[in-house]
Amino acid sequence: MDPNPSPHPTDSQPEPPEKRLAALSLRSAHLPPDFAPAEIQEDDDDEGYLTAASRGGSSSCAAAAWKDEVDGLDDDKDVDVGPPSPSSSGYAGERGSSLASSAGVDDPQPQPDDWARDKKHLDEDDASASWRKRKKHFFILSNSGKPIYSRYGDEHKLAGFSATLQAIISFVENSGDHIKFVRAGKHQIVFLVKGPIYLVCISCTQESYEGLRGQLELMYGQMLLILTKSINKCFEKNPKFDMASLLGGTDAVFLSLIHAFSWNPATFLHAYTCIPLAQSTRKAASAVLQDVADSGVLFALLMCEHKVISLVGAQKETLHPDDIFLLSNFILSSESFRTSESFSPICIPRYNPMAFLYAYVHFFDENTYLTLLTSSANAFYDLKDSRSRIQNVLLKANVLDEVQKSLRESALRIEDLPADPSSRSVSPPPQFSEDVNSQLLSSEMAIGGPAGLWHFIYKSIYLDQYVSSEFPLVISNPKQQKRLYKAYKKMYASMHDKTIGPHKTQFRRDEDYVLFCWITQDFELYAAFNPLADKMQAIKICNRVCQWIRDLENEIFVYGESTLSW
Amino acid sequence: MGCSSSLPANNAGAVGNINNENSATDSKNLRVKLVLLGDSGVGKSCIVLRFVRGQFDPTSKVTVGASFLSQTLALEDSTTVKFEIWDTAGQERYAALAPLYYRGAGAAIVVYDITSPELFNKAQYWVKELQKHGSPDMIMALVGNKADLHDNRCVSSQDAKEYADRNSMFFIETSAKTADNINQLFEEIAKRLPRPAPS
Numbered sequence: 001m002d003p004n005p006s007p008h009p010t011d012s013q014p015e016p017p018e019k020r021l022a023a024l025s026l027r028s029a030h031l032p033p034d035f036a037p038a039e040i041q042e043d044d045d046d047e048g049y050l051t052a053a054s055r056g057g058s059s060s061c062a063a064a065a066w067k068d069e070v071d072g073l074d075d076d077k078d079v080d081v082g083p084p085s086p087s088s089s090g091y092a093g094e095r096g097s098s099l100a101s102s103a104g105v106d107d108p109q110p111q112p113d114d115w116a117r118d119k120k121h122l123d124e125d126d127a128s129a130s131w132r133k134r135k136k137h138f139f140i141l142s143n144s145g146k147p148i149y150s151r152y153g154d155e156h157k158l159a160g161f162s163a164t165l166q167a168i169i170s171f172v173e174n175s176g177d178h179i180k181f182v183r184a185g186k187h188q189i190v191f192l193v194k195g196p197i198y199l200v201c202i203s204c205t206q207e208s209y210e211g212l213r214g215q216l217e218l219m220y221g222q223m224l225l226i227l228t229k230s231i232n233k234c235f236e237k238n239p240k241f242d243m244a245s246l247l248g249g250t251d252a253v254f255l256s257l258i259h260a261f262s263w264n265p266a267t268f269l270h271a272y273t274c275i276p277l278a279q280s281t282r283k284a285a286s287a288v289l290q291d292v293a294d295s296g297v298l299f300a301l302l303m304c305e306h307k308v309i310s311l312v313g314a315q316k317e318t319l320h321p322d323d324i325f326l327l328s329n330f331i332l333s334s335e336s337f338r339t340s341e342s343f344s345p346i347c348i349p350r351y352n353p354m355a356f357l358y359a360y361v362h363f364f365d366e367n368t369y370l371t372l373l374t375s376s377a378n379a380f381y382d383l384k385d386s387r388s389r390i391q392n393v394l395l396k397a398n399v400l401d402e403v404q405k406s407l408r409e410s411a412l413r414i415e416d417l418p419a420d421p422s423s424r425s426v427s428p429p430p431q432f433s434e435d436v437n438s439q440l441l442s443s444e445m446a447i448g449g450p451a452g453l454w455h456f457i458y459k460s461i462y463l464d465q466y467v468s469s470e471f472p473l474v475i476s477n478p479k480q481q482k483r484l485y486k487a488y489k490k491m492y493a494s495m496h497d498k499t500i501g502p503h504k505t506q507f508r509r510d511e512d513y514v515l516f517c518w519i520t521q522d523f524e525l526y527a528a529f530n531p532l533a534d535k536m537q538a539i540k541i542c543n544r545v546c547q548w549i550r551d552l553e554n555e556i557f558v559y560g561e562s563t564l565s566w
Numbered sequence: 567m568g569c570s571s572s573l574p575a576n577n578a579g580a581v582g583n584i585n586n587e588n589s590a591t592d593s594k595n596l597r598v599k600l601v602l603l604g605d606s607g608v609g610k611s612c613i614v615l616r617f618v619r620g621q622f623d624p625t626s627k628v629t630v631g632a633s634f635l636s637q638t639l640a641l642e643d644s645t646t647v648k649f650e651i652w653d654t655a656g657q658e659r660y661a662a663l664a665p666l667y668y669r670g671a672g673a674a675i676v677v678y679d680i681t682s683p684e685l686f687n688k689a690q691y692w693v694k695e696l697q698k699h700g701s702p703d704m705i706m707a708l709v710g711n712k713a714d715l716h717d718n719r720c721v722s723s724q725d726a727k728e729y730a731d732r733n734s735m736f737f738i739e740t741s742a743k744t745a746d747n748i749n750q751l752f753e754e755i756a757k758r759l760p761r762p763a764p765s
Contacts, residue, residue, distance in 0.1 A: 226659070227659060248657045249657050336627045336628060339615065340634060341633070341634050342630060342631055342633040342634060344630045344631020384634075
């Protein structure tokens with residue numbers, strides 16, 4: 001690969017301040033325990049989100065802290081006074097069941113999950129001012145205009161609104177054309193037509209059309225994972241088919257998906273990320289998964305939260321990164337998987353959108369879980385045996401402990417970036433990391449200074465995997481992190497823009513960051529620097545990041561069997 | 567009576583597939599595949615978790631597909647019964663997959679919510695389905711759950727009992743929340759299991 005990107009990438013103008021939208025996410029892992037509620041007051045497209053997916057790794061005290069925050073931040077409380085949600089009536093009735101008991105049980109202390117569901121704001125509809133003010137709406141509807149899913153509000157009350165969306169789409173289709181998007185002031189309305197299913201996003205978040213369309217594609221994929229594409233047949237038989245009830249109980253899945261759009265780079269990079277592990281540890285896990293895959297399992301995945309520990313496909317079958325993301329989102333956001341082992345039909349959209357596979361899912365601990373996918377409906381007891389075999393090997397090789405350790409001590413810290421061997425002027429590092437023995441950047445260099453690198457994401461194109469560095473102190477709160485991801489997403493869209501690109505490098509400076517992007521045949525690098533960073537220095541640092549990644553690649557990426565010897 | 571907990575992690579001894587499990591083994595140690603059916607939100611998972619782990623979680627967690635748990639029950643006559651329980655999802659989209667879980671089951675529990683006549687009707691649908699497609703000697707229980715919510719009762723015990731009798735099921739009202747009648751339910755099923763003839 002080319003070690004030097006062009007020294008003259010195009011500079012771009014700072015963004016107008018109104019483009020830097022308020023950003024907030026309640027991603028637990030990054031909430032410091034003393035995170036002040038006052039820091040998050042702005043309305044956001046991501047309010048009050050919490051499910052199992054974001055819960056791993058947080059202390060219970062942090063969980064309690066969020067709850068207060070979210071209660072506090074809900075500035076449109078007055079619209080929340082609607083009918084009590086099903087879950088607030090004690091344990092009566094799940095959301096999505098056809099009937100919710102309104103019985104007044106002596107209410108137990110509300111759990112975080114309660115208000116995760118409540119955040120759908122069921123009392124709202126398109127006539128509510130609060131509903132209209134929401135920054136990002138997602139809708140799924142049928143081609144007859146029947147609502148299937150809405151991020152906010154009760155689907156049934158949105159029938160009229162759905163019909164309007166359907167009318168817009170069919171008006172354009174009738175003239176032999178396809179509608180892609182509509183711009184209306186600050187709002188962008190993006191459409192995606194998938195046979196009898198229409199998906200629509202209405203957003204004033206300044207995201208690109210391609211980005212929003214990609215999000216709708218993932219929503220469609222998530223829906224297929226739950227129902228398969230054979231749902232289309234129901235519409236062939238009965239165009240007025242009411243599909244909403246078939247998605248009953250999956251609100252948490254879609255909520256978690258929508259939330260991931262703002263914090264999980266997998267949603268726009270179309271790559272997955274791995275948990276850093278010593279090569280020998282990962283090899284032990286991969287070997288036993290391979291063993292199982294050779295005996296009738298299609299795919300075996302061992303994951304920790306949304307990070308892959310190891311994954312193996314029978315006969316070199318591969319899983320698309322989007323499928324890995326959708327599968328892990330589904331599992332992590334469905335609480336029941338954590339209760340006991342389960343065996344459920346699941347469709348892997350990019351593998352076969354028409355058919356269900358069966359997924360055996362088992363959580364080894366709070367956040368590490370095994371998924372075995374098979375096409376055989378009768379394989380449960382075999383898979384259960386396989387799981388216990390895998391578990392024995394994982395325990396013997398200490399894999400689960402190593403995973404927890406890696407989770408706690410995230411490997412890629414900017415401060416650990418090895419210094420350029422040619423420049424010896426760097427002050428002695430405050431401490432040495434155990435896996436890097438060369439000189440380190442001083443913290444002054446890392447967070448301030450002319451070359452001040454703050455954060456980077458590196459995607460290996462060949463492996464479909466990415467790694468990102470730990471967030472530094474200056475991007476420590478979720479709001480700042482979400483803003484950075486938004487900047488990356490924008491960068492990604494402009495780098496991959498087919499009409500004016502593709503580009504190889506881009507250097508962009510605004511009042512928040514200097515962003516540098518570099519794409520080669522082998523990798524994509526997205527890096528954020530202090531806004532005062534010098535261009536030449538930044539490019540030098542990026543070269544060092546790439547070298548660093550190459551040095552660590554055996555620990556931070558998963559290699560398939562055939563390439564393990566690299 | 568004693569409940570020895572056997573978490574799913576340590577019963578790797580079970581062999582065969584999802585469908586050929588029936589009551590088995592020697593006359594002192596029975597094993598039975600049991601399936602729970604009923605609409606979403608009636609409390610199937612709560613009943614199972616109360617029985618297997620003695621826990622009750624008021625936040626409803628929607629079951630996906632089906633969860634597998636097992637629990638061994640010791641009866642007074644010193645026989646033990648190991649229940650291999652399939653706790654199925656009540657969501658409409660999983661209805662077509664129910665046979666996967668109830669085929670070959672030795673016992674079935676059909677659950678409704680005593681505060682909802684609709685869910686009682688749905689329970690009757692499951693009873694019919696089991697009569698049509700389940701194994702003929704399956705032991706069936708009709709369970710009215712959420713008995714602690716008696717102030718909101720919409721389905722009378724009398725009606726349910728009569729319906730159960732007509733369909734040769736036994737009937738019990740339970741509360742997973744207060745643990746009322748949960749162990750009794752499983753004990754009753756255990757007692758009714760066919761005992762293998764002593765050899």
